[in-house]
Amino acid sequence: MAATQEEIVAGLAEIVNEIAGIPVEDVQLDKSFTDDLDVDSLSMVEVVVAAEERFDVKIPDDDVKNLKTVGDAADYILKHQA
């Protein structure tokens, strides 16, 4: 069953917490991965791979550069999840 936007944000929050140590409550739709959440380009690859596995979605490398904020990622996953 497809995840809701709320579930996706909660999932992304857990992933970002695991990788960058940011508290889950700080991971909000408007937050930038690089500017607000200490996720650099290498860690972003980890976030993407973890999100692919969790939400059963493929995020090609070319699309990753467009995922600036948590909201961008949540929308992408919402649209593309199986």
Place this chain on the structure above:
Amino acid sequence: MSPTNRTVVVTGIGATTPLGGDAASTWEGLVAGRSGVKPLEQEWAAEQAVRIAAPVAVEPTEVIPRPQARRLDRSAQFALVAAKEAWADAGFEAKAGDDPNVDPDRLGAVIASGIGGVTTLLDQYDVLKEKGVRRVSPHTVPMLMPNGPSANVGLAVGARAGVHTPVSACASGAEAIGYAIEMIRTGRADVVVAGGTEAAIHPLPIAAFGNMMAMSKNNDDPQGASRPYDVARDGFVLGEGAGVIVLESAEHAAARGARVYAEAVGQGISADAHDIVQPEPEGRGISHALQNLLDRTDLDPAEIVHVNAHATSTPAGDIAELKALRKVFGDDADHFAVSATKSMTGHLLGGAGGVESVATVLALYHRVAPPTINVENLDPEAEATADVVRGEARKLPADGRIAALNDSFGFGGHNVVLAFRSV
């Protein structure tokens, strides 16, 4: 004084070893004659011929925040723990530049390991095979590269004068410190954070060293297995950890009022050109390194009172080193209190030169030579050649200037001898 002949001093020390999570607890363990060797309880150890090792006493993840730790190879975690301790111990309160007492352009880092990020390499290969290409960590390359520990320490302290990683197997840590001394002596830097680290307690290195017949198989007596100079010695015990010192030009240390542990007099380096792994039995290459040290520095053999020997507990290597000391120093070797601290820490490979430099500097500072433990029956060749500190720690002369050597040798025939002196 010319920039090619500056005096270099030690102003900070740090360590994380099988005996303790810092330099103070490590030193306490060494003086008390405590062994850090334990049985390997991991499942993979059951099928190994060697089932003992000396793991660190304090897991680095207890002191490094998780998000940072998961991007660092275990060897880099050890190096960072030891370097941060040494940096603070030297009296610096922030990274170079933020602390006005050190200019980042005049600060270097030289941290070495013998094998590099071997656990990262092997673990990620397991991920590749079991979970596929996509799951291989994007941090793998900066984690496994041998210069990773040096680069991460350089980042932590803000070193811009140069970050280096000499690799010479078990001489790597000592070569790093020798390189750092040269950086300061020749004027390239005023302060250098230097040492060695190693994290190789993993089934592949243990199987590989075990199959070389290089390691002790005394699995029934872990604490008695590392026994340099004892007639029953049967190879080294693998240890892990790091030792790091802060080296500084004497002028720079004096200008900021730093505490000075000892002078780093210099290094003697040579190569055996004899065999890829066997030590030259008469210690010819080691003698050459010791002679280089005497020729290139103002070290006075009459002042040498202590040697932290390489002595890994192998039948041939332990004696070759003692022969070389006797050959080069003659009767002066009578007043060398020789300690093999690997009897307690195990052999940290590329970390050994770092940890043993910490031990050598503290031996001069406290004027105490740590013991060699587990010598029940001293090898007659050792007895005839050297004064081995056995059983208990021994006081060194309380007055006057004293000096000490730290020997490190590595597969490939690398010989590095460092000399320190009281101030």
